[in-house]
Amino acid sequence: MRRLPAFIALVVILAGLVVGFGFQFNGSDAYPDSEAIGEEYSTHVGEKAHLWGEVVGIEDGSVVIGFEGLRLRVTAPKPGTVAVGDQVQIYGTLAPDRQFETTAYHAQSPADRTYMYGVSVLGSLLAAGAFLRRWRIDTDEWQFVPREGT
Numbered sequence: 001m002r003r004l005p006a007f008i009a010l011v012v013i014l015a016g017l018v019v020g021f022g023f024q025f026n027g028s029d030a031y032p033d034s035e036a037i038g039e040e041y042s043t044h045v046g047e048k049a050h051l052w053g054e055v056v057g058i059e060d061g062s063v064v065i066g067f068e069g070l071r072l073r074v075t076a077p078k079p080g081t082v083a084v085g086d087q088v089q090i091y092g093t094l095a096p097d098r099q100f101e102t103t104a105y106h107a108q109s110p111a112d113r114t115y116m117y118g119v120s121v122l123g124s125l126l127a128a129g130a131f132l133r134r135w136r137i138d139t140d141e142w143q144f145v146p147r148e149g150t
Contacts, residue, residue: 004142031050033051034051041094045094045096049094051067051090052089053065053072053087055086059073060073063077063079065088065090071098074088074099075100075102076102076105082109085109086108087108087113088105089106089107091103091104
């Protein structure tokens, strides 16, 4: 029972660190964010940008990616390589007329995210099963002890 307060304290500290990091880190200040670009697009033309958005459609043979208050036609990915609803991370240069000259990108479909989470859950269950196969929880002293006969 002595270990329970220490375990709870460590979990609270860990949660505080995770929340604190999330609160402090709002992305890199090296590039303008989508809100700043959307408010004054013409002042950002020619600048490098690194943005995350969602494919919202195809216009004039270009993929259109939507961000918070901003829509851009990008040079890459090309139509047919992504679908509406895919999440896309792009890096490149802002061009006139809400065009984006893409240098690099990464697209992730909803099916990719489902697969990623499914594999993570399966791996966690397998790891927990392998651990609990050789160890058990002693509820009298709240600790892990080896199973008898293993």
